[in-house]
Amino acid sequence: EAQVTQNPRYLITVTGKKLTVTCSQNMNHEYMSWYRQDPGLGLRQIYYSMNVEVTDKGDVPEGYKVSRKEKRNFPLILESPSPNQTSLYFCASSAGETQYFGPGTRLLVL
């Protein structure tokens, strides 16, 4: 089954404790992206990757890092999480203009 998977689905952490949210797709898509969803703001792009070893900032990249060492994986790294990064995070992949989203990761930073 074609899908985008994210782990973990739910995470509670404390300020400053580094964390990684994994994202994997099995559709051989070159393009992958991370979004955060906040009330009243919709989905905002954090980072995206056009291919392996090619990444770039989206609209809200501050406080986040990404890497793309393999085509299928695109982890999101929060080196020092802060409470304003409490949000719902979605990974997406695409081979064209239609993006396919993962199920989401709900993060709470205390």
Added chain:
Amino acid sequence: DQQVKQNSPSLSVQEGRISILNCDYTNSMFDYFLWYKKYPAEGPTFLISISSIKDKNEDGRFTVFLNKSAKHLSLHIVPSQPGDSAVYFCAASAWHDYKLSFGAGTTVTVRA
């Protein structure tokens, strides 16, 4: 500054009636528009799209209308069904740019 705006946060409609969701955009470079549907605890799923060379696209009960001069698009759902209760996001992209700009979403509730 949000380039895609959905000014109605919620919409309640009776089963069998028409649901009309509206979306406005400000970036004249946008030429491809999509609607995504999202259920709780799931990721958004693609619903329907339209390119700027068209003014209407239909897929079953779903029709999207595009008015380029007004920078406005709408999604019509006819007839509305209880399973249509979800959050609907409008999104837009510019030619050859995979980046999507999203609206804030409209929560649709279909009443039995």
